[in-house]
Amino acid sequence: GAGVSQSPRYKVTKRGQDVALRCDPISGHVSLYWYRQALGQGPEFLTYFNYEAQQDKSGLPNDRFSAERPEGSISTLTIQRTEQRDSAMYRCASRPGDRGSGGELFFGEGSRLTVL
Amino acid sequence: SQQGEEDPQALSIQEGENATMNCSYKTSINNLQWYRQNSGRGLVHLILIRSNEREKHSGRLRVTLDTSKKSSSLLITASRAADTASYFCATDAGIQGAQKLVFGQGTRLTINP
Numbered sequence: 001g002a003g004v005s006q007s008p009r010y011k012v013t014k015r016g017q018d019v020a021l022r023c024d025p026i027s028g029h030v031s032l033y034w035y036r037q038a039l040g041q042g043p044e045f046l047t048y049f050n051y052e053a054q055q056d057k058s059g060l061p062n063d064r065f066s067a068e069r070p071e072g073s074i075s076t077l078t079i080q081r082t083e084q085r086d087s088a089m090y091r092c093a094s095r096p097g098d099r100g101s102g103g104e105l106f107f108g109e110g111s112r113l114t115v116l
Numbered sequence: 117s118q119q120g121e122e123d124p125q126a127l128s129i130q131e132g133e134n135a136t137m138n139c140s141y142k143t144s145i146n147n148l149q150w151y152r153q154n155s156g157r158g159l160v161h162l163i164l165i166r167s168n169e170r171e172k173h174s175g176r177l178r179v180t181l182d183t184s185k186k187s188s189s190l191l192i193t194a195s196r197a198a199d200t201a202s203y204f205c206a207t208d209a210g211i212q213g214a215q216k217l218v219f220g221q222g223t224r225l226t227i228n229p
Contacts, residue, residue, distance in 0.1 A: 033217070042219040093159075104161035107159045
């Protein structure tokens with residue numbers, strides 16, 4: 001597609017339920033990133049992939065959070081047993097190259113998660 | 117954890133004036149980037165400056181980088197109402213092979229007509 005697409009745009013769930021957030025990066029982009037952003041704050045790094053390999057997951061808050069990118073394209077961020085503190089905007093971004101290419105991130109519009 | 121810290125947290129100026137925002141960071145970097153975010157929308161890349169560069173221009177934007185002080189500044193000249201947004205600096209970890217971009221808390225800029 002033309003840009004990074006995230007779904008759902010809005011998700012309301014009850015505490016204890018599992019949620020899956022999807023990111024469809026720009027076609028051909030090697031690197032894919034997940035961030036979490038609280039209102040009025042900067043994006044907080046969660047994890048990133050080069051192709052299908054998860055390179056860094058140091059930002060995942062705990063083991064309820066996981067992410068995958070099995071075919072090196074679409075990625076899913078899964079939160080198990082959601083808690084109210086998980087409520088936030090979850091943002092996905094991609095960029096064309098991997099190591100050494102640096103370069104800008106292209107962000108999606110985000111998925112807003114509300115845990116009741 | 118956040119690496120970059122923007123200063124000020126909020127800035128309000130009159131249309132036509134220049135706006136300056138600062139970013140400080142903690143570890144060595146390969147490059148530093150600035151992003152804009154309008155009203156909770158997705159972040160949009162503005163400009164990238166590499167660690168071996170000291171100044172860079174793009175339209176009304178001017179970015180400086182001082183690696184000895186671990187700081188950067190973003191100057192927007194001749195501000196417009198449409199420049200109202202939050203501005204974030206982002207740095208890479210600077211460790212070989214590490215590519216995660218770490219964002220600061222941002223500066224909320226308001227341009228008054």
